[in-house]
Amino acid sequence: MAASSSQQWNDRAEKLHRRLERLREADNDDPLLLKASVTLQSLKDACSKETQNCNGLPCLRLYSQRFLLDLDVKECLHWRRGALLYMYCHTVGERENWNLSDQRIFHQCLRDGVYYLLKMLKTRSPIQLNDEVSFQDLNTATLLAKGIFSDVHVLALMYCGEMCFWALSYCSDVPPGSDSETHSKILNFKEVGEKVLDTYVSVCEGPLSGQGWSTDNAKKILEFLKTR
Incomplete structure (x- = not known):
């Protein structure tokens, strides 16, 4: 269950990464995008941990933070x-x-x-x-x-x-x-x-x-x- 949940968050993180890169191509120095990039990296790190809870709450919190900087x-x-x-x-x-x-x-x-x-x-x-x-x-x-x-x-x-x-x-x-x-x-x-x-x-x-x-x-x- 935990592995499956982690993979789902990994997939979402990868999609967000691609969207973020497209935005940063137009404005690489924007502070909002820089902050979003840091949050996204934290999300990817959390997804890679084997100890990730099956309910995915830490990932959900980080995902929400990244999504709100869209x-x-x-x-x-x-x-x-x-x-x-x-x-x-x-x-x-x-x-x-x-x-x-x-x-x-x-x-x-x-x-x-x-x-x-x-x-x-x-x-x-x-x-x-x-x-x-x-x-x-x-x-x-x-x-x-x-x-x-x-x-x-x-x-x-x-x-x-x-x-x-x-x-x-x-x-x-x-x-x-x-x-x-x-x-x-x-x-x-x-x-x-x-x-x-x-x-x-x-x-x-x-x-x-x-x-x-x-x-x-x-x-x-x-x-x-x-x-x-």
């Missing part, structure tokens, strides 16, 4: 971080009437917020539409091809674009790289802002047309960004 949780964490920084920056900006007392800290928060929102938007790969993929609804297929899997993804595009606008409008006195770098390279707010807002406008006026998504502010920001 795409949905990773995407949710990036969204929460980015959205909270967006709301913080919006609140500070409105409170100070955008006459910021500390541009450097505000700039850092904007950069971190854009970074996490981009991570959230890139967590899932867009669906590649080809002859091997069948779909019944063209609008849905178009959204999936652009990496839009929910209304939260649409909102993330707009949040990201607004934060890029704030950075260029109210933190122009902060030279690139002057504050401590949180990420490996400096974000190009103009380039990122144009890209996410172009996508936002295209999906809101395309497959999401008539669904209540306004593009007025996005177009105004795009006009500003394209003249920078």
